[in-house]
Amino acid sequence: MTADSELFVTEAIRDVLYEELDIDVDIEVPDNWKDIWDESIFPEEGESNILKDGEIIGRIWWTVDFYVEDDGHARWVAARPDEISVTIDRGYIIGYREGVKASKRKAYDNWNSAIDRFIGSGEV
Numbered sequence: 001m002t003a004d005s006e007l008f009v010t011e012a013i014r015d016v017l018y019e020e021l022d023i024d025v026d027i028e029v030p031d032n033w034k035d036i037w038d039e040s041i042f043p044e045e046g047e048s049n050i051l052k053d054g055e056i057i058g059r060i061w062w063t064v065d066f067y068v069e070d071d072g073h074a075r076w077v078a079a080r081p082d083e084i085s086v087t088i089d090r091g092y093i094i095g096y097r098e099g100v101k102a103s104k105r106k107a108y109d110n111w112n113s114a115i116d117r118f119i120g121s122g123e124v
Helices: 004-021 101-120
Strands: 045-052 055-068 075-088 091-098
Touching: 004 045, 004 055, 004 075
Parallel strands: none
Antiparallel strands: 045 055, 055 075, 075 091
């Protein structure tokens, strides 16, 4: 079974890049994010490599937004991605913050430009 913390990195963080920035990549799980089963004790931030077809193409940094989830019967601390920064193709920096529309649009344009240049360079 995969720990919740590892799913947070490999699915939740990755899905933000895919859904908001329209790029399909994988994210390595950092050592300090492995084997944590309780969202309330996730690290407050993380950083890792971005992979495309198994090759490192950049770095990603994220912060975590902790909030109280309530299903009417119980309450617990849950976590979701908050701020995400990406560096790719020798210094392109792209920023994303949950709920900030202007930043998402700018990040989308910059991300596509960066990834197109990187893929076009033949290094991926």
